[in-house]
Structures are given as structure tokens and as C-alpha cells.
Amino acid sequence: MNPLTSVKGMRDILPPSSAVWNQVEAAARRIFARFNYREIRTPILEETALFARGVGEETDIVSKEMYTFEDRDGTSLTLRPENTASVLRAYIQQRLDQEPGVHKLYYIGPMFRRERPQKGRYRQFYQIGAEAIGSDSPAIDAEVIQMVLAILDEVGIAGYKLLINSVGSKESRARYNEILREALREAAPQMCGDCRRRAETNPLRVLDCKVPEDQPIIEKLPSILDSLDESDREHFRRVREFLDDLGIRYTVNPRLVRGLDYYARTTFEVTHGALGAQNAILGGGRYDGLAEILGSKVPAPGIGFSIGEDRLVMTAEEAQAMTPAVLDLYVAPMGEAALRHALVLATEIRKTGISVEVSTDRKLKRMLEIANKTGARYTLIIGDNEIASQSYTLKNMATGEQTSATRQKLLEHTQWLK
Numbered sequence: 296m297n298p299l300t301s302v303k304g305m306r307d308i309l310p311p312s313s314a315v316w317n318q319v320e321a322a323a324r325r326i327f328a329r330f331n332y333r334e335i336r337t338p339i340l341e342e343t344a345l346f347a348r349g350v351g352e353e354t355d356i357v358s359k360e361m362y363t364f365e366d367r368d369g370t371s372l373t374l375r376p377e378n379t380a381s382v383l384r385a386y387i388q389q390r391l392d393q394e395p396g397v398h399k400l401y402y403i404g405p406m407f408r409r410e411r412p413q414k415g416r417y418r419q420f421y422q423i424g425a426e427a428i429g430s431d432s433p434a435i436d437a438e439v440i441q442m443v444l445a446i447l448d449e450v451g452i453a454g455y456k457l458l459i460n461s462v463g464s465k466e467s468r469a470r471y472n473e474i475l476r477e478a479l480r481e482a483a484p485q486m487c488g489d490c491r492r493r494a495e496t497n498p499l500r501v502l503d504c505k506v507p508e509d510q511p512i513i514e515k516l517p518s519i520l521d522s523l524d525e526s527d528r529e530h531f532r533r534v535r536e537f538l539d540d541l542g543i544r545y546t547v548n549p550r551l552v553r554g555l556d557y558y559a560r561t562t563f564e565v566t567h568g569a570l571g572a573q574n575a576i577l578g579g580g581r582y583d584g585l586a587e588i589l590g591s592k593v594p595a596p597g598i599g600f601s602i603g604e605d606r607l608v609m610t611a612e613e614a615q616a617m618t619p620a621v622l623d624l625y626v627a628p629m630g631e632a633a634l635r636h637a638l639v640l641a642t643e644i645r646k647t648g649i650s651v652e653v654s655t656d657r658k659l660k661r662m663l664e665i666a667n668k669t670g671a672r673y674t675l676i677i678g679d680n681e682i683a684s685q686s687y688t689l690k691n692m693a694t695g696e697q698t699s700a701t702r703q704k705l706l707e708h709t710q711w712l713k
């Protein structure tokens with residue numbers, strides 16, 4: 296029998312990489328706190344209708360990528376492919392609209408899309424995301440964009456590119472859809488099957504097509520910016536003005552309609568050259584009107600983003616932006632009595648806040664080898680003599696220097712841990 300393996304496109308995150316994941320998340324949480332965003336945790340399973348209605352039936356996500364199954368009572372459930380619809384569902388269900396102010400929420404967790412796995416694309420992947428719900432002010436758009444860039448800076452990532460666009464209000468989009476439908480009457484027969492279908496059902500989604508042969512045709516289609524009404528134009532102008540005030544550099548890309556139906560007005564993406572084909576490190580935008588689609592009687596305009604954490608970690612690792620945590624002290628006890636002594640001593644030293652591992656190996660040579668290989672900073676050797684004299688041998692693994700250390704000195708680690 297072959298050993299069992301993980302499901303295709305779903306991976307294990309192992310040390311030392313898991314430490315980078317933790318550091319990236321800690322960096323994001325620091326920035327969220329500075330912008331007064333608080334954490335929301337929603338279920339990983341939702342009723343299928345939430346995504347079908349929220350994200351849109353004609354999107355790639357809903358039409359071919361969701362993990363959907365029937366619960367034992369016949370309810371159709373789906374592993375969340377994204378979290379904005381869930382956060383809005385929670386906002387409406389928990390009546391957060393009754394509390395004053397803009398609700399600023401963030402989340403970190405796994406999402407599921409049955410895409411073709413490749414570098415930077417998985418079937419279980421992780422997002423770090425945020426949603427600001429309760430305002431349509433363009434100042435919020437600029438601040439959300441500023442915050443996501445602050446996370447990239449905090450993680451130590453440079454060389455990214457910010458793309459922005461406006462897909463307009465529902466009415467502007469409906470107008471653009473008609474213009475596109477018209478333009479596609481001639482162009483669509485030369486395009487892929489998905490495009491031919493979408494040219495009829497939801498022409499905007501033709502712009503998401505990734506088929507290389509279709510790209511020159513898509514390039515020539517009319518720009519959505521020409522269909523924006525006066526108030527959309529003004530909104531977008533003010534977003535750009537705020538971004539300029541904040542010194543944020545961006546490129547306007549009128550093809551950036553993003554692959555989810557809920558977007559209205561501002562959309563944005565950040566790409567990074569180090570990522571290869573799947574170069575979007577994050578994406579986001581405004582979704583005024585989504586609350587109503589999900590059945591809310593009260594409007595709840597909002598804007599947010601999701602960072603692909605797998606891609607963020609990959610970029611951070613390539614840039615060596617994070618320093619992995621190392622073990623401070625590896626204790627090598629020689630013999631049974633020394634092991635008993637070591638466990639008690641390690642307990643005391645850990646209380647001073649440093650990391651300590653006690654070896655259960657028997658041979659000193661092997662213990663020193665392990666200390667070396669695992670990158671421990673110091674090794675403490677404990678034998679019968681050391682116990683008798685109450686003084687241990689402390690070895691600096693980087694320099695090889697050995698000193699003797701009493702229990703007291705070990706407990707005042709500022710004296711020796713450099």
C-alpha cells in the first residue's frame with residue numbers, strides 16, 4: 296500500500312518556513328492595529344448561495360472552482376473561496392450596521408479554489424484581508440490602499456507595482472456591458488469558449504480571460520473609464536488625489552475589472568516581478584451594493600483587499616526579508632542524573648524569556664552536532680562534575696568559545712546571550 300499523501304494543490308507548511316508565515320502575520324497585525332482594524336473570524340463553510348449571489352454565477356470562481364457538496368440534510372455548502380462575502384454576511388446578520396462609525400475588520404485564514412495548481416497557486420491558500428464597511432468616501436479607498444502597502448513595507452518587500460482602476464457604479468457598469476456586448480458581437484467568434492458564452496451572459500467577465508490568443512482582442516475593446524458617469528469620475532478623481540497627497544505611486548489600468556462581480560468603483564491590485572505567472576500579490580476594491588445583493592435592507596458601502604499570503608511569504612523568503620527564529624540554548628546533559636538536573640534548570644531559564652531545548656541524546660558528540668545543525672546559539676554541557684561544582688560549560692556555537700557559567704549567570708542571560 297502506498298503511503299497517503301495530501302490532496303492535490305494542498306500543502307503542508309513546515310518549519311522553518313512556518314516561522315516566516317508567523318512573522319508575516321505578526322507584521323500584518325501590527326499594521327492593522329495602527330489603522331484601528333480589528334479581527335473577525337468567520338466560518339470556513341458557508342451556504343453555497345452566499346458565494347453564488349455575492350461573487351457572481353458567471354465568475355471563474357463560482358462557475359468552476361468551488362468545493363461544493365451536499366450536507367447530510369441536503370443543504371448545499373461550499374468551502375469559502377474568498378472571505379468578503381462572508382464578512383458582509385456576518386456584518387448584516389450580526390447587525391453591525393446599528394453600531395456607529397465605519398467598521399474596520401481584518402481576517403487571516405485559508406480559502407479554497409479548485410484551480411490548476413502551479414507556482415504561487417494552490418487549492419488551499421491563505422489570505423490576509425481587511426474590509427472597511429459603512430462609508431463610500433474616497434478617503435477610505437486611499438487609506439485602505441495605504442494600509443496594504445504599509446503591510447508590504449512592514450514585511451520588508453520592495454519593488455512592487457500598484458495598479459488601480461474604477462469599474463463605476465452599477466448603472467455605469469450596465470452601460471459598459473452593453474457597449475462591450477456590441478463590440479464583442481464581431482470579436483467574440485474568434486475567442487475562446489468561455490469568452491463566447493460571457494459575451495452574451497456577462498461581457499465584463501471577458502476581460503478576465505487569461506487565454507493568450509484572446510489578449511490582443513481584449514486590448515482593443517473599449518475602456519470602462521469612458522463609460523463612467525459624472526459621480527464615478529469624481530469619486531475616482533478624488534481617490535487619485537488622496538493617493539497623490541499620501542505620496543503613493545500607482546498606474547491606472549482600465550482593464551483591471553477583477554474576477555468577482557461585486558466590485559463597484561475603485562479596484563486595485565499589487566503585482567510583484569519575483570512571482571512569475573501568478574504575479575498578483577493582492578487584490579481588492581469597493582463593493583457598494585453587495586450588502587443589498589445579500590439581502591440587507593440597509594446599504595453598507597465598503598472596500599477591502601485580500602493579500603495572497605502564500606505569495607507574500609514566497610516574496611519575503613526570496614527577498615530574505617524575515618530572519619527565522621533561532622534556538623537560544625541547547626542543553627546537552629551527559630547521563631541520567633544530568634538529564635534530571637537539566638530539565639529543572641531549563642524550566643528556570645525559560646522563565647527568563649529565552650528558548651531552551653534539552654537533548655535526550657546520550658552521546659556528547661552527537662548532541663553538539665545537532666546543536667550545530669539546528670543553528671542553536673549556545674550549548675550548555677551538564678555532566679556529574681558540573682552538577683557537583685554548580686558550574687556548567689557554556690559554548691558559543693558561532694565562535695566556539697567556551698566559558699563556565701553558574702546557575703545565577705544563566706538566569707541573567709543578558710550577561711552572556713549576545
Ligand code: HAM
Binds near residue numbers: 420580
Ligand atoms: P482575489 O483577487 O480573488 O480577491 O484574491 C486576492 C489574492 O489572493 C490574489 O491576488 C492572490 O494573491 C491570492 N490568491 C487567489 N487565488 C489564489 C490561489 N489559488 N492560490 C494562491 N493565492 C491565491 C479576493 O479574494 C477578494 N475577496 C479581495 C477583496 C477583499 N476585495 C474586497 N475585499
